[in-house]
Amino acid sequence: MGNIIFSVLFRKRWAYDDTGLAELLEAAHTAPQVINPSFYFLIPTFVHYLGRFNFIPMKSMRMVQLAFEKLSGFSDVEISNHLMNNNSTLNPDEEQAHRHFADIFLSTADGKTSKGEQTYMTVNSLKGVVANLFLGGLDSTATVLTWLILLLLKYQDVQKKAREEVDAIIGRERSPTLTDRDQMSYVNAFIQETHRFVTASPHGSYHLVSQDTEYDGYFIPKGTHVVQNLWAIHHDEANFKDPFVFNPERFIDDEGAFTKSRLVVPYGTGKRICPGEVLAQRELFLFVATLLQKFDLQPPEGVSPDSISVEGVYNGAGIFVPDFKVRFMPLTNPST
Numbered sequence: 648m649g650n651i652i653f654s655v656l657f658r659k660r661w662a663y664d665d666t667g668l669a670e671l672l673e674a675a676h677t678a679p680q681v682i683n684p685s686f687y688f689l690i691p692t693f694v695h696y697l698g699r700f701n702f703i704p705m706k707s708m709r710m711v712q713l714a715f716e717k718l719s720g721f722s723d724v725e726i727s728n729h730l731m732n733n734n735s736t737l738n739p740d741e742e743q744a745h746r747h748f749a750d751i752f753l754s755t756a757d758g759k760t761s762k763g764e765q766t767y768m769t770v771n772s773l774k775g776v777v778a779n780l781f782l783g784g785l786d787s788t789a790t791v792l793t794w795l796i797l798l799l800l801k802y803q804d805v806q807k808k809a810r811e812e813v814d815a816i817i818g819r820e821r822s823p824t825l826t827d828r829d830q831m832s833y834v835n836a837f838i839q840e841t842h843r844f845v846t847a848s849p850h851g852s853y854h855l856v857s858q859d860t861e862y863d864g865y866f867i868p869k870g871t872h873v874v875q876n877l878w879a880i881h882h883d884e885a886n887f888k889d890p891f892v893f894n895p896e897r898f899i900d901d902e903g904a905f906t907k908s909r910l911v912v913p914y915g916t917g918k919r920i921c922p923g924e925v926l927a928q929r930e931l932f933l934f935v936a937t938l939l940q941k942f943d944l945q946p947p948e949g950v951s952p953d954s955i956s957v958e959g960v961y962n963g964a965g966i967f968v969p970d971f972k973v974r975f976m977p978l979t980n981p982s983t
């Protein structure tokens with residue numbers, strides 16, 4: 648996941664044994680993990696007021712701050728190197744297809760629109776954007792991918808159906824590509840049902856109401872912190888029959904086609920919806936299709952799939968996967 652984001656941002660990859668990569672992954676992993684449920688709802692206050700004085704009294708919040716510092720340090724170095732070595736590519740008229748995010752951002756980052764209005768597109772803000780994309784994109788996608796593996800393990804019938812589709816559409820010889828995605832109703836339904844059933848980011852991030860607002864009969868004063876309850880949308884009987892049952896078929900219509908549900912909103916909603924949604928969906932599809940093509944996922948010897956728990960662990964920020972063991976049994980041909 649780290650290398651995918653690194654290549655989108657800077658068109659670079661780390662070697663797997665690179666210590667810099669290990670440190671960044673640790674930082675991106677630490678921040679969401681150490682948050683304590685009872686204090687999550689105080690975070691805006693910490694960030695808003697205490698953060699200004701660089702005074703963070705709790706150990707877990709201090710660890711989050713250190714993780715941010717590590718990620719900002721990394722983006723500072725990468726952006727400075729890029730500016731030093733690639734002045735020639737910082738040209739807005741350059742062919743866009745082969746350039747990466749940071750280069751395109753920097754080539755237009757003079758802080759002004761074409762009409763001369765002020766924007767946040769500056770070199771300094773790119774540092775924050777890069778750190779945020781790492782923080783937002785690494786653990787969230789890895790967590791959902793681990794959930795997908797756990798659910799394939801637990802629901803062997805789902806795994807079987809999904810693999811049959813992979814075998815029929817892709818086969819075992821070539822690698823899955825994004826052009827296969829539209830033909831793979833069951834795999835798409837499985838991924839959407841996993842997002843609904845799990846809701847790994849159950850309430851997204853905080854938003855600050857920028858003006859006095861009336862919504863659905865409620866008055867919400869300017870300055871209020873609001874969160875959206877995505878988990879509740881996904882588990883409301885009015886939206887989904889038997890919401891606590893894992894059932895990818897709910898998203899397959901009578902003709903066998905996948906139906907995308909506007910009520911499945913794991914990436915949030917509105918203007919501040921997750922900017923990584925398209926990237927994450929592509930990653931998840933390619934990972935799942937490749938796993939199904941290459942491996943049969945089985946529990947350890949003597950463990951029945953029925954006994955495997957799919958009870959998530961909520962830490963106030965996300966719903967994480969319970970510990971589990973899986974055997975990846977290599978597949979060779981469709982009849983295996």
Ligand code: HEM
Pocket residue numbers: 652779780781783784785787788791847848850851852853913914915916917918919920921922923924926927
């Ligand atoms: C399966 C994977 C992912 C899930 C479930 C997920 C979920 C979410 C959710 C629920 C939000 C909050 C939206 C809101 O408050 O309205 C969010 C925000 C965000 N996500 Fe993701 N995300 C995922 C992957 C990614 C990836 C791959 C990236 C970047 C490469 C990313 C970057 C961000 C950023 C920067 C924000 C903050 C946006 C803002 O505050 O305006 N996410 N994500």
